[in-house]
Structure formats: C-alpha cells, structure tokens
C-alpha cells in the first residue's frame with residue numbers, strides 16, 4: 381500500500397500570524413475529521429517552519445516542509461537557506477523542481493540534481509515536481525519532457541535513495557489556472573512515470589513510490605483524481621490556503 385498524501389504549497393502567501401492561524405485551523409479539522417491513514421504535509425514559507433513543526437509534534441498525520449533549498453552545504457550565498465537549516469527546525473520535506481522555480485529562477489536539471497542530493501543528505505524528503513508546458517503538450521512532447529526531467533535530476537540516485545522521494549506530476553498549464561488535467565490525462569502520465577521507474581529500478585520500487593497530482597486540484601475534482609490507480613494524492617496550491625478546502629481534499633480518498 382503506497383502512502384496517500386496531500387501536500388499544501390502555500391507559495392509566497394501569509395504573514396507569520398496568518399500562517400499560524402491557518403495551520404491551527406487545518407490541524408484542528410484534521411484531528412476532528414480525518415480517520416483514514418492519509419497524511420498531510422504543509423509546505424510553508426521558511427519563516428513559519430519552526431513554529432509549525434512545533435505545533436505538530438502530537439500528530440503523525442501532519443508534517444511540515446519547505447518550498448525550496450539551496451544546492452550548497454553552506455557559505456557565502458546571501459539570502460539563501462540550506463537543507464541542513466531546514467531540517468534543523470523540524471521540517472521533513474522540501475519541494476524541489478516546482479515549475480515556478482524552473483521558470484522564474486532558471487532552475488535546470490543540473491541544479492536540481494544537486495538540490496535533490498543535498499536534501500537527501502540532510503534527511504529531507506524531496507517532493508520532486510515534473511510536468512510539461514501547454515506548448516509541449518500540444519506538440520506531443522509531454523512524455524519526452526517528463527522522462528527527461530526524471531532522467532536528469534533523480535535517475536542518478538540509488539534505488540534506496542530513489543525510494544525515499546515523493547514525485548509530483550504538475551502539468552504547468554494546470555497550475556493556478558483553474559484548468560485541471562482530466563483524471564484520465566493525469567492517470568496516463570502517472571502510469572507512464574511508474575513504467576519508466578520500473579524500467580530503471582524495477583517493479584517493486586515503481587509500485588512503492590508515491591506520485592501526487594498537482595494543478596488546480598480542489599474539493600470538487602480531488603475524488604475523481606485520487607480514485608485513479610496511479611494517483612496517490614495531490615500537491616495543492618491555491619486550495620491549500622483555505623483550511624476547509626484543504627481538509628476536504630485530504631478526505632477525498634476512497
């Protein structure tokens with residue numbers, strides 16, 4: 381049985397107090413309403429991480445993650461935050477390869493390889509994002525793009541390290557647009573990802589890895605998406621900023 385996960389990506393939203401309030405609301409609803417084995421991860425801005433990590437020590441259902449980490453161990457990188465620092469405050473996850481980082485911060489495969497390695501070295505679980513643009517889908521390159529993103533940044537890992545990852549398929553055209561991939565479109569790519577993993581690492585590794593769908597996922601469409609065989613949950617942007625919506629998505633597993 382793969383772990384079922386809904387991860388929230390707050391992006392650059394919420395000041396410190398707004399973040400604490402939202403997190404408290406989410407944790408309260410989860411404690412009251414979520415009876416299954418699914419888990420929530422909240423990926424907040426760095427400023428919230430320490431406080432949030434301290435608020436979840438009494439529940440195994442909620443964990444905390446960062447949205448980025450620098451690729452170096454330490455040093456003269458003014459304004460940056462290292463994987464070691466993130467882990468030291470109690471965060472367990474880090475989103476890497478999000479399309480907004482690839483697009484606005486020119487993060488490429490080589491850089492992301494270093495980020496994946498250093499995150500694992502500091503006991504952070506990368507939530508590694510992959511996905512094609514609309515242009516790439518329209519020119520039927522989406523399978524090639526997905527494979528390239530896997531090969532260049534995570535297929536160098538040993539099977540043991542690869543098995544620690546969470547993957548997130550996020551078609552760029554569906555992020556923050558209100559346009560969701562249909563459940564069939566998402567399932568097709570998730571099955572393709574699992575097939576590529578099986579070819580590289582074997583069926584057991586492929587069957588064990590959690591693959592999330594991200595892109596305008598909401599309480600209305602989550603159920604149909606999560607019912608698909610190869611979709612193990614969601615990476616949620618906009619809807620993670622509303623406690624009710626986020627927890628309803630978390631409850632959308634069969």
Ligand code: PEP
Pocket residue numbers: 389550554555556557558594595596597615616617618619
């Ligand atoms: C995201 O940013 O990872 C995301 C999926 O955003 P949204 O849910 O808003 O499309």
